[in-house]
Amino acid sequence: MDPDLIANILYATIRTGTPLLLVALGELVCEKSGVLNLGQEGMMLMGAVAGFIAAYHLGDSGIGIVSALVLAMAAGALMSLLFAFITLSLNANQVASGLALTIFGLGLSSFVGLGYVGIALNGIQPWELPLLSDLPLLGKVLFSHDPLVYFSLAMAALLAWFFRSTRAGLIVKAVGESPESAQALGLPVLRVRYLAVLFGGAMTGLAGAYLSLVYTPLWADHMSAGRGWIALALVVFASWRVGRAVLGAYLFGLMSIMHLVLQGFEIAISPNLLATLPYLVTIAVLVLLSSNQARSKLFAPLSLGKPFQPGH
Amino acid sequence: MHAKRTFPIARLALAGLALTTAFLSGCSKPEVDTAEVKTESPQESVASVTGQEPLKVGFVYVGPTGDAGWTYSHDKARQFMQAELGDKVKTTYVESVAEGADSERVINQLAKSGHQLIFTTSFGYMNPTLKVAKRYPDVKFEHSTGYKRADNVGTYFDRAYEGRYLTGMVAGLMTKNDTLGYVASFPIPEVVRGINAFTLGAQAVNPDVKVKVVWVSTWYDPGKEREAAETMILQGADVLTQHTDSPGVINAAEAQGVYAIGYHSDMSEYGKTAHLTATVHNWGPLYTRKAQAVLDGDWESEAFWGGFADETLSLAPFNDAVPEDVRSRVEAAKAALIAGELHPFHGPLNDRSGVEKLAAGSNLSDEDMLGMNWFVAGIEGELPQ
Numbered sequence: 001m002d003p004d005l006i007a008n009i010l011y012a013t014i015r016t017g018t019p020l021l022l023v024a025l026g027e028l029v030c031e032k033s034g035v036l037n038l039g040q041e042g043m044m045l046m047g048a049v050a051g052f053i054a055a056y057h058l059g060d061s062g063i064g065i066v067s068a069l070v071l072a073m074a075a076g077a078l079m080s081l082l083f084a085f086i087t088l089s090l091n092a093n094q095v096a097s098g099l100a101l102t103i104f105g106l107g108l109s110s111f112v113g114l115g116y117v118g119i120a121l122n123g124i125q126p127w128e129l130p131l132l133s134d135l136p137l138l139g140k141v142l143f144s145h146d147p148l149v150y151f152s153l154a155m156a157a158l159l160a161w162f163f164r165s166t167r168a169g170l171i172v173k174a175v176g177e178s179p180e181s182a183q184a185l186g187l188p189v190l191r192v193r194y195l196a197v198l199f200g201g202a203m204t205g206l207a208g209a210y211l212s213l214v215y216t217p218l219w220a221d222h223m224s225a226g227r228g229w230i231a232l233a234l235v236v237f238a239s240w241r242v243g244r245a246v247l248g249a250y251l252f253g254l255m256s257i258m259h260l261v262l263q264g265f266e267i268a269i270s271p272n273l274l275a276t277l278p279y280l281v282t283i284a285v286l287v288l289l290s291s292n293q294a295r296s297k298l299f300a301p302l303s304l305g306k307p308f309q310p311g312h
Numbered sequence: 313m314h315a316k317r318t319f320p321i322a323r324l325a326l327a328g329l330a331l332t333t334a335f336l337s338g339c340s341k342p343e344v345d346t347a348e349v350k351t352e353s354p355q356e357s358v359a360s361v362t363g364q365e366p367l368k369v370g371f372v373y374v375g376p377t378g379d380a381g382w383t384y385s386h387d388k389a390r391q392f393m394q395a396e397l398g399d400k401v402k403t404t405y406v407e408s409v410a411e412g413a414d415s416e417r418v419i420n421q422l423a424k425s426g427h428q429l430i431f432t433t434s435f436g437y438m439n440p441t442l443k444v445a446k447r448y449p450d451v452k453f454e455h456s457t458g459y460k461r462a463d464n465v466g467t468y469f470d471r472a473y474e475g476r477y478l479t480g481m482v483a484g485l486m487t488k489n490d491t492l493g494y495v496a497s498f499p500i501p502e503v504v505r506g507i508n509a510f511t512l513g514a515q516a517v518n519p520d521v522k523v524k525v526v527w528v529s530t531w532y533d534p535g536k537e538r539e540a541a542e543t544m545i546l547q548g549a550d551v552l553t554q555h556t557d558s559p560g561v562i563n564a565a566e567a568q569g570v571y572a573i574g575y576h577s578d579m580s581e582y583g584k585t586a587h588l589t590a591t592v593h594n595w596g597p598l599y600t601r602k603a604q605a606v607l608d609g610d611w612e613s614e615a616f617w618g619g620f621a622d623e624t625l626s627l628a629p630f631n632d633a634v635p636e637d638v639r640s641r642v643e644a645a646k647a648a649l650i651a652g653e654l655h656p657f658h659g660p661l662n663d664r665s666g667v668e669k670l671a672a673g674s675n676l677s678d679e680d681m682l683g684m685n686w687f688v689a690g691i692e693g694e695l696p697q
Contacts, residue, residue, distance in 0.1 A: 004546075005546065008546050012539060012542065012543075016535075016539060019535075110376060110408070114376075117376070117378045117380070118378065118380055118559075118581050118582070119581070120559075120563055120566070120581065120582050120583070211534075211535055215534075215535045215538065216534040216535055216537075216538045216558075216560050216563050216564075217563065217567075218534065218559065218563055218582065220534045220558050220559070220560075221375070221376050221378070222532070223533075223534045223535070223558075225530070225532065225533035225534070225535065225536065226533075227535075256536065256539070257539065257543075259529075260526050260528070260536075260539060260540045260543045261543055263525075263526050263527060263693055263694070264524065264526065264543060264544070264547050264692075264693070270696045272498075272527075272529050272696065274529075275528075275529035275530075
């Protein structure tokens with residue numbers, strides 16, 4: 001294979017993996033605190049439409065783009081606030097509420113974006129880092145991306161540090177493992193969970209903006225096309241570890257790129273089969289993880305998805 | 313076209329209100345309205361003055377009406393028919409109706425509420441349409457892209473391959489690398505027919521041309537369609553087209569500085585410099601004719617398959633980048649298609665492996681075209697079986 005093609009495949013891998021990574025990092029924090037939010041598709045679409053509308057009216061450069069990204073995060077966070085209120089304050093079922101949030105987001109984003117279908121923006125352009133981007137191969141693969149790629153990696157590093165070395169990180173984990181004990185220790189369980197859910201919403205909203213401002217700079221109904229669900233699988237795949245989420249996101253990205261690239265080489269594998277690769281990989285990893293049941297139990301937050309009523 | 317865009321604040325406020333209401337009620341029930349029913353009737357009073365009730369015509373759409381794509385083309389036709397027939401008709405449409413049980417309910421509701429002619433515009437509505445049609449023998453139904461008919465159910469489709477052939481000519485004349493890229497959804501006859509016609513059109517004007525095909529295994533994923541387009545650009549394609557529903561491919565072509573050809577509707581808005589032309593479904597004249605037939609009482613169930621000859625297809629306006637000699641060659645071919653002197657699938661035709669599929673001098677039959685499951689020579693990429 002010629003080096004240019006390899007560089008381009010790896011470049012596209014990172015770009016395809018980035019929205020998955022953003023969602024997965026948000027959901028990872030949310031799940032670490034013991035809350036399972038299945039509303040990613042809905043939150044992502046709201047982020048996508050809010051970011052797009054803002055960029056359309058404020059201009060897609062400089063301050064306009066920054067505001068658009070902030071608004072996209074706010075839209076995702078607002079959606080997740082609704083979810084947090086329902087599940088944390090009213091103690092509704094997390095799975096049902098998350099699914100409802102997805103359906104709600106699908107409809108609401110279509111409605112909000114109705115007048116914006118058919119507009120294309122320039123979108124967020126890649127930053128060619130000086131000098132580094134001129135390196136052969138690596139320059140293209142690592143140093144010619146849009147700012148959100150670097151942001152997602154910085155956020156991953158920050159979260160890895162947060163969970164490993166900070167007291168706040170330990171508190172989040174404690175709340176996710178055993179909210180009763182955490183409360184007995186005097187930790188504010190509900191507040192921690194609210195913040196974790198809001199963080200998850202904001203990151204997912206940003207992932208939505210990545211789709212509507214970087215990946216395909218246009219608004220189209222339901223443009224998340226199932227990426228929220230892949231990101232959910234990715235969190236399980238990563239067994240709730242930040243580093244593995246980064247690797248997993250790029251692995252999923254590579255799989256979906258290879259689905260397209262392999263066809264160019266006339267390799268006689270059914271494209272429908274290739275399209276299922278990311279899911280096959282998830283299943284394979286799940287099987288591996290569960291081969292040692294104790295191992296997988298160590299990774300999943302113990303109280304994940306269980307309602308908790310403070311003071312009881 | 314974008315009248316609604318001027319009121320973003322109101323729209324956002326409404327959305328905020330919806331969110332707040334859901335929030336305050338603390339209710340986990342999704343407040344989603346997936347099927348909005350809209351009725352448009354010009355001057356009902358006029359109709360009642362003349363003493364004749366307008367013919368109620370219903371439309372069931374699979375997607376949002378939007379600004380491009382399949383559903384958009386049907387809604388434009390609805391508006392065309394409404395404008396042509398004025399207050400003789402009153403149209404209703406229901407958008408984003410899921411195929412299956414949902415659609416049966418919607419079609420039934422339209423029939424029950426006095427619609428005498430109902431257009432159902434997606435393949436998956438075929439069985440629901442027939443089921444409802446049995447219950448309402450006096451209502452006429454027109455199902456698009458299907459093959460099952462009844463006394464009160466007709467089917468209609470367009471010969472989109474004619475448009476594919478002409479746009480293939482444009483691509484074949486505009487390419488510099490002799491390499492075209494085709495983003496395809498699933499290997500069903502309708503898609504395969506389009507790819508073959510496009511290739512034959514391009515070969516007719518450029519014998520060296522090759523067509524690369526990438527299957528994305530989805531009808532709709534703007535991100536993936538764009539990624540597929542970029543993959544082909546990397547492999548040398550400099551004119552792209554697609555058989556998927558989003559403008560992702562046009563968008564990618566615009567960003568990468570190559571040409572693209574749209575499908576379903578004029579997609580030039582998504583690629584001002586990239587978009588050369590598009591194959592456009594033009595259902596307006598057909599809808600008008602069908603409604604007029606019901607008004608006149610001589611509607612009959614038929615399997616309609618129309619093309620340029622009866623205006624069921626059209627080409628989007630050419631981009632300025634398309635030179636005069638290209639335009640005139642395409643226009644001449646279009647005139648020949650209409651006159652019946654040119655058929656896109658004219659023998660001799662061989663498949664990729666060199667097996668003869670059609671003898672010299674004859675045209676492929678409708679039946680063979682409807683079941684097409686082979687690639688013509690000159691296409692790169694496997695046809696999954």
